[in-house]
Amino acid sequence: MILPQLTASRELIDLSGIWDFRLGSTELELDKLTAPLADAVPMAVPGSYNDQYEGKEWRDHYGYVYYQRSFELTPELALGQKRLLLRFGSATHNCVVYLNGQEIARHKGGFLPFEVRLNGVAQVGVNTLAVAVDNRIDFSTLPVGNEQGTAMFGAELPDFPSVTNTKLTPRNYPNFDFFNYAGIHRPVKLYTTPEAYIADIVVTTEQKEGKAFVHYQVTGAYDPVKGSSAPAVDCAVTLLDAQGHQVGAAQGVIGTIELASYTPWELGAGYLYRLQVRYGTDVYTQTVGIREVKVEGTKLLLNGKPVYLKGFGKHEDSPWRGKGLDESLNVKDLSLMRWINANSLRTSHYPYAEEMLDLCDRLGVAVIDETPAVGLNFPNLKDDWYQDHCRTAEHHREVITELIARDKNHPSVIMWSLANEPDTAVRAQSALDYFKPLYDLAHDLDPQNRPVTVVVCNNRYVDDLVAKMCDVICFNRYYGWYIFGGDLDAAAQALRYELEYWRAVNKPVILTEYGADAVPGLHQSTAGMFSEEYQVEYYETMNALLDEYPYVVGEHPWAFADFNTIQGLYRVDGNKKGLFTRERRPKMAAHYFKQRWGQIPSYYCKQ
Numbered sequence: 001m002i003l004p005q006l007t008a009s010r011e012l013i014d015l016s017g018i019w020d021f022r023l024g025s026t027e028l029e030l031d032k033l034t035a036p037l038a039d040a041v042p043m044a045v046p047g048s049y050n051d052q053y054e055g056k057e058w059r060d061h062y063g064y065v066y067y068q069r070s071f072e073l074t075p076e077l078a079l080g081q082k083r084l085l086l087r088f089g090s091a092t093h094n095c096v097v098y099l100n101g102q103e104i105a106r107h108k109g110g111f112l113p114f115e116v117r118l119n120g121v122a123q124v125g126v127n128t129l130a131v132a133v134d135n136r137i138d139f140s141t142l143p144v145g146n147e148q149g150t151a152m153f154g155a156e157l158p159d160f161p162s163v164t165n166t167k168l169t170p171r172n173y174p175n176f177d178f179f180n181y182a183g184i185h186r187p188v189k190l191y192t193t194p195e196a197y198i199a200d201i202v203v204t205t206e207q208k209e210g211k212a213f214v215h216y217q218v219t220g221a222y223d224p225v226k227g228s229s230a231p232a233v234d235c236a237v238t239l240l241d242a243q244g245h246q247v248g249a250a251q252g253v254i255g256t257i258e259l260a261s262y263t264p265w266e267l268g269a270g271y272l273y274r275l276q277v278r279y280g281t282d283v284y285t286q287t288v289g290i291r292e293v294k295v296e297g298t299k300l301l302l303n304g305k306p307v308y309l310k311g312f313g314k315h316e317d318s319p320w321r322g323k324g325l326d327e328s329l330n331v332k333d334l335s336l337m338r339w340i341n342a343n344s345l346r347t348s349h350y351p352y353a354e355e356m357l358d359l360c361d362r363l364g365v366a367v368i369d370e371t372p373a374v375g376l377n378f379p380n381l382k383d384d385w386y387q388d389h390c391r392t393a394e395h396h397r398e399v400i401t402e403l404i405a406r407d408k409n410h411p412s413v414i415m416w417s418l419a420n421e422p423d424t425a426v427r428a429q430s431a432l433d434y435f436k437p438l439y440d441l442a443h444d445l446d447p448q449n450r451p452v453t454v455v456v457c458n459n460r461y462v463d464d465l466v467a468k469m470c471d472v473i474c475f476n477r478y479y480g481w482y483i484f485g486g487d488l489d490a491a492a493q494a495l496r497y498e499l500e501y502w503r504a505v506n507k508p509v510i511l512t513e514y515g516a517d518a519v520p521g522l523h524q525s526t527a528g529m530f531s532e533e534y535q536v537e538y539y540e541t542m543n544a545l546l547d548e549y550p551y552v553v554g555e556h557p558w559a560f561a562d563f564n565t566i567q568g569l570y571r572v573d574g575n576k577k578g579l580f581t582r583e584r585r586p587k588m589a590a591h592y593f594k595q596r597w598g599q600i601p602s603y604y605c606k607q
């Protein structure tokens, strides 16, 4: 799937703005999709709905909500000879779409795009678009929600009819540590293409003997609007450098452009070429970064050079907007990443907006691209989660497929992460049986064959088989916080032990999360937990160890910025492990990392 573009052959109309909105219930109410929404309130799209209004009914809503807006179409758009499409960047989590009283689409999964053709349904003049979005999560969704029941807590509760769970008001119980924001989170766009159109473009690059080779494959499709027969279509491509000069050209839907000299895509220097594709009358421009990612022994190589990843796990999260796309926030976050001398991020714990990946391409930021598979871990479950409860496998395949289809061409994407912290140690074989086919699927689907990982965090890490199967060992660890909280000596020993353990696996290792909450402005002369000083001492202690191990090829402190979570004893107004506050002000630890990372080069740092 390619991102809609305004080109000489394609119109593009952004439907972002204020839509009509109403909260619903757990039943899909068709009249809210087929008739004007009564008592609607204004709601900004893109944006999460939860924090745009005050009150628990907004914040803690469970079930459907309804969005509506109208738009007018010219006769050319509604009845012309071009395909007319409606595309959602994302709607979280499940959604049903109606146009002019007719169902036109359904989509499962809150962090990936979907689109539908409107020809035959759209009309000249006013059209009414209505969208039902459901925020419910359970054992079949990604991310995973707890299905509330006594067994979940490892305790058999006595059956008092007045207090059993069946009497509780249904609500979401996220099995993950971020607020379950919902709504239309990314732009909704109308766009057109000719009937014979570019459906997909795949680009791979190679570097050999001082030359670069840009291989491309265009998938053309014919989708007649008015029943005409398929025209003969030819395909031609030209490659432009960053200054807009043509550096190569080719004919046909599959081909290679050879460059005798070229500029590779590097960390901190995201040099981009543009492949201009013409297929019949359709034109589209695909950006291309020439770079190669490879694992060799314990090294992660970018363009043949060993890299050291300095960066973050983060979230799409900010006040008011929740998880709604905010391009100025994305620019700011990447500007702060440059300020702090970072070179990479992980899209913890779901695919981020395509707009963010475009920025990472451009700024030379490496991305570990993660699926929304978070919460596949139930420490208190007595039985085998994968065998007995998990209903996610099929959806997991879907999200991996959709993610790679969406992000395959981004040079910034250097690795796929299939999941965050699934329980892969307690029932190790069962977890391996679950993950191995997904690992193979990701490799099969990716034309660039990037490394594939599963980010793990198991106390019994020696039992884990999934991490060892992966191309890169990515693990999260909170010694000094959840384990040995306040005791950095013990924490350091525990981390050393674990780092030693991974040595024998002989693969690159990235510490994809480690951190300590710090309440901004809480200072102590003798550092204790939750103070800014403790956060700094924690990182000084852990980083000293990371520096000792040559096979540790990356450090991603958790997290980039403070973020909102479900309420709980461990969370005072959200998770405070950010190096920046939720408003993006630096804590002491941000200054510490700026200094540290200023001295660690992106390449050859452990040579």
Ligand code: GCB
Pocket: 176, 177, 178, 349, 420, 421, 457, 476, 513, 558, 575, 577
């Ligand atoms: C983790 C999770 C992350 C949490 C973090 C924490 O291991 O991957 O989602 O936010 O710990 O702060 O507890």
